[in-house]
Structure formats: structure tokens, C-alpha cells
Amino acid sequence: MESLSLTVNGKPVSAEVEGRTLLVQLLRETLGMTGTHVGCDTSQCGACLVHVNGDVVKACTMFAFEADGAEVTTIEGMADGDDLHPIQEAFRTHHGLQCGFCTPGMIMSAAALLKENPKPTEAEIRHHLEGNICRCTGYHNIVRAILAASGQPVPERTATATADA
Amino acid sequence: MYDFNVARPGSIDEAVKLLSDEDAQALGGGQTLIPTMKQRLAAPELLVSLTNIPEMQGVCRDGDTLSIGGATPHAVVARDAAAHFPGLAALAGQIGDPAVRNRGTLGGSLANNDPSACYPAAALGTGATIVTNTRRIASEDFFQGMFDTALDEGEIIVSVDFPIAEVSAYAKFAQPASRFALVGAFVARYADGVRVAITGASETGVFRWTEAEEALSQDFSHEALDGLSVDSDGMIGDIHGAPTYRAHLVSVMTRRAVAAAI
Ligand SMILES: Cc1cc2nc3c(=O)[nH]c(=O)nc-3n(C[C@H](O)[C@H](O)[C@H](O)COP(=O)(O)OP(=O)(O)OC[C@H]3O[C@@H](n4cnc5c(N)ncnc54)[C@H](O)[C@@H]3O)c2cc1C
Ligand code: FES
Ligand code: FES
Numbered sequence: 001m002e003s004l005s006l007t008v009n010g011k012p013v014s015a016e017v018e019g020r021t022l023l024v025q026l027l028r029e030t031l032g033m034t035g036t037h038v039g040c041d042t043s044q045c046g047a048c049l050v051h052v053n054g055d056v057v058k059a060c061t062m063f064a065f066e067a068d069g070a071e072v073t074t075i076e077g078m079a080d081g082d083d084l085h086p087i088q089e090a091f092r093t094h095h096g097l098q099c100g101f102c103t104p105g106m107i108m109s110a111a112a113l114l115k116e117n118p119k120p121t122e123a124e125i126r127h128h129l130e131g132n133i134c135r136c137t138g139y140h141n142i143v144r145a146i147l148a149a150s151g152q153p154v155p156e157r158t159a160t161a162t163a164d165a
Numbered sequence: 166m167y168d169f170n171v172a173r174p175g176s177i178d179e180a181v182k183l184l185s186d187e188d189a190q191a192l193g194g195g196q197t198l199i200p201t202m203k204q205r206l207a208a209p210e211l212l213v214s215l216t217n218i219p220e221m222q223g224v225c226r227d228g229d230t231l232s233i234g235g236a237t238p239h240a241v242v243a244r245d246a247a248a249h250f251p252g253l254a255a256l257a258g259q260i261g262d263p264a265v266r267n268r269g270t271l272g273g274s275l276a277n278n279d280p281s282a283c284y285p286a287a288a289l290g291t292g293a294t295i296v297t298n299t300r301r302i303a304s305e306d307f308f309q310g311m312f313d314t315a316l317d318e319g320e321i322i323v324s325v326d327f328p329i330a331e332v333s334a335y336a337k338f339a340q341p342a343s344r345f346a347l348v349g350a351f352v353a354r355y356a357d358g359v360r361v362a363i364t365g366a367s368e369t370g371v372f373r374w375t376e377a378e379e380a381l382s383q384d385f386s387h388e389a390l391d392g393l394s395v396d397s398d399g400m401i402g403d404i405h406g407a408p409t410y411r412a413h414l415v416s417v418m419t420r421r422a423v424a425a426a427i
Contacts, residue, residue, distance in 0.1 A: 062195060
């Protein structure tokens with residue numbers, strides 16, 4: 001067993017994990033934070049995205065022991081009490097979700113993009129979402145929500161989905 | 166996944182010592198190894214993480230050489246190599262998706278030598294030198310066929326020295342589901358000639374297209390490639406593309422790389 005200390009959404013956390021425990025298992029099973037989803041468990045879908053020391057990573061493809069000492073942010077760390085994060089609010093306003101399964105990963109991905117590139121173009125948003133799969137929305141409203149969250153005008157229609165998203 | 170012990174050494178010496186155990190395996194970014202272990206296709210008893218070793222991190226320029234630590238994530242190369250070697254940085258920025266680029270490492274990609282991976286094209290296309298804990302290996306000698314390299318048991322890639330090209334570009338025809346290269350071409354022009362490396366196409370992994378190199382060394386334009394093609398014998402054939410299709414893509418992607426480099 002490995003002893004870890006890390007910070008999750010600003011709070012210090014200690015845990016005992018097996019070597020094989022994935023970061024997503026630590027979050028969901030040990031810490032009971034089930035906002036981070038497991039869609040594929042094969043590194044393809046992005047439902048499990050979280051930030052580790054500010055970088056977006058697939059929590060299903062990183063071992064918990066590698067997060068020792070790290071600062072982890074999950075979807076639970078985005079809202080401020082009852083106030084949704086602006087990206088969450090934009091997803092709500094622009095119908096950026098249907099079943100909602102991909103949404104935590106989409107929001108963590110969008111947050112990483114906007115930190116690096118506060119005013120992305122539609123093409124840049126689609127390129128950035130390459131690792132986020134959504135089975136419901138067809139991506140248009142997700143792209144529109146991210147444009148809105150970045151404070152840019154939201155077109156009625158976005159370009160036809162490209163192979164990028 | 167079977168359970169295993171873990172180690173996060175802080176130095177190369179310590180890592181090499183831990184990896185001398187025959188049931189130990191190196192862990193880079195885990196973007197290939199973790200999915201493989203989930204499928205129980207790999208079951209090391211000790212996993213030695215290489216991501217906590219400062220000497221194996223980062224991008225550093227020394228004259229005409231860009232030296233990149235073996236545990237440097239793709240995203241760091243995409244960002245920090247851009248000012249020195251834009252063609253190489255752009256290749257790193259096209260690997261997988263942002264989350265894969267934040268974890269996956271240069272050393273892990275080269276050690277794995279997936280026949281459809283991007284970095285092998287950059288290493289062979291620049292004539293890079295792979296620096297391990299024991300020796301320096303020329304890229305020509307390093308890649309030994311699909312998923313096979315010159316690395317010995319327990320040997321680790323500490324860094325890679327890339328000779329900086331005058332101009333270069335990578336053109337990748339991405340497999341739509343995986344984003345790996347269905348075919349990718351890296352083209353680099355140096356004072357003494359042009360190099361062309363092709364990934365994704367051949368059953369023996371990355372290779373140099375020497376006929377195109379000769380033509381481009383005479384005339385660095387995509388017209389110089391008119392009439393040149395590779396034989397479809399030995400090209401990969403699968404549900405994504407027949408050998409003839411891949412052979413055709415080799416010419417197309419090489420042209421696109423030349424056009425992008427100019
Ligand atoms: C969704 C997805 C999309 C991807 N798309 C692409 C793509 O478009 N192009 C592309 O090229 N790749 C792609 N990859 C692969 C990715 O680039 C991996 O990062 C890479 O193949 C392996 O690097 P790693 O650091 O994760 O290595 P790991 O998975 O940790 O290790 C891979 C192998 O290398 C060994 N190893 C690791 N580091 C070293 C070292 N320093 N020295 C010696 N041996 C070492 C390990 O023991 C293991 O055998 C993709 C992966 C995923 C999950
Ligand atoms: S659950 Fe991690 S990428 Fe799909
Ligand atoms: S909203 Fe259902 S998967 Fe995206």
C-alpha cells in the first residue's frame with residue numbers, strides 16, 4: 001500500500017492506496033466524489049478529465065500514486081457554493097448537454113482551454129475537444145457554450161461538425 | 166489489472182538500479198502502458214515511474230541541437246520547442262489530444278515504437294541521437310521494426326538530441342478514431358540534404374523514403390516529387406486502409422509536408 005497526501009479542490013487529503021489504484025478510483029471510490037465519470041476506461045472518451053497541477057489529464061489513465069503531492073481539481077471544485085462556474089452556466093444556458101454523462105469532462109477540458117487561450121476560435125475549440133466524446137449533442141451546443149463562456153458572440157449555427165470534434 | 170509495487174525515484178541512477186530487477190518496468194506517462202496493463206497484456210511486479218527525475222525533463226538548446234529529456238511530456242515540447250524547432254513542436258502538438266499530451270512522454274513514445282506513432286518520424290527524419298543511461302544510439306539503429314527497438318532490458322531513454330533543421334514540417338493523415346497516423350510524413354531540410362521519414366505505413370515501422378530525399382535535396386518543392394511513389398508491398402493493410410491506399414498516402418503526405426515547410 002502507498003500513503004499519499006494531495007490537495008483535492010483546495011482541501012488536503014490523505015489516503016492509503018494500492019499501486020494499481022487509478023486516480024479516478026481514488027476520487028470516486030475512496031473520496032466519494034462521483035462527479036468525475038468513467039465512460040470508456042480505455043483512455044478515449046475524456047469523461048474522466050480532471051486537472052493535476054493545472055494540467056488537464058485523464059484520471060482513468062494515471063495512477064493515484066503519481067498524484068502524491070499534487071493539486072487536483074475536479075468538477076466538484078468548479079462551482080462557488082450555489083453559484084455555477086461561468087462555463088457550467090454557459091452549458092446550462094446554451095443546452096450544452098443532454099444526458100450529461102460527458103459534461104464533467106467537457107467542462108474540465110473547456111476550463112483548461114480558456115486558461116491557455118481565453119478567446120478561442122470555433123476551430124480551436126473543436127480541435128481542443130478531440131479527446132472528449134459526446135454521444136448526445138452533436139457538439140454544436142458544446143462549442144456554442146464554450147464560445148459564450150469566453151465572452152464571445154455565439155452564432156446561431158456553428159460550422160458543420162468537422163472531423164476534429 | 167494485477168497489483169504491483171511502485172517506485173518514484175528522483176535520479177537516473179536510482180531508476181536504473183530499480184529497473185535491474187527483471188520483473189520491473191519503466192512507467193513514462195502511462196498513456197500506452199496503463200491501457201496495456203488494464204488488458205493484462207503487461208503485468209510488471211514493480212513499476213518505476215520516470216516522471217519525478219529532474220534530469221529527464223525539459224527542452225534545452227545547445228547550438229544546432231535541441232536536447233529533450235526522455236520524460237518530457239508532449240505538451241511541453243509543443244510549447245518550449247516552438248521557438249527553436251517549429252516543425253518538431255508542431256508534431257508534438259498533433260499527438261493525441263490535450264490530456265494525452267500532458268502525460269505522454271517522448272521517451273515512452275520512442276521506446277514503444279508503435280508503427281503509427283508520430284515521434285519516431287521526427288527522430289528518424291532528423292537523424293536524432295537517442296541517449297540512454299549507457300550509450301548514444303543513432304536513430305537509424307534504434308528502430309528495429311514494429312514495437313521493437315535497440316533498447317536492452319532495463320535501459321532507459323534519458324534524452325534525445327535532435328539536430329535542428331533549416332525548415333521542416335510534419336503532415337499527418339489522422340486515423341479518425343484513434344488520431345494516430347494512418348500515414349505521417351516528416352520532412353526536414355539541412356545544409357547537407359533533405360530527410361524524409363514515414364510513419365504509419367510500413368509493416369516494419371518508421372522508414373526513410375530515400376528516393377524522395379534525393380529528389381528534394383536537388384529541388385525542395387513538391388513538384389520534385391512528381392512521378393515518385395513507394396511500392397505497396399510491405400505496407401500495412403487493415404480496415405482503415407489497404408496497402409495501395411497507404412502507399413498513395415505516403416506521396417500525398419510527403420507533398421503536404423514539403424508545402425507546409427516552405
Ligand atoms: C487516446 C490516445 C491517443 C494517442 N494518439 C497518439 C498519436 O496521435 N500519435 C502518437 O504518436 N501517439 C499517440 N498516443 C500515444 C501517446 O503518445 C503515448 O504517450 C506514447 O505512446 C507512450 O508514451 P508514455 O510516456 O505514455 O509511455 P508509457 O505508456 O508509460 O510507456 C510505454 C512503454 O515505454 C516504456 N518507457 C516509458 N518511458 C521510457 C523511457 N524513458 N525509457 C525507456 N522506456 C520507457 C515503458 O516501459 C513502456 O513499455 C495516443 C495515446 C492515447 C491514449
Ligand atoms: S474514462 Fe477516462 S478517457 Fe474515458
Ligand atoms: S450529453 Fe450525453 S454524452 Fe454528452
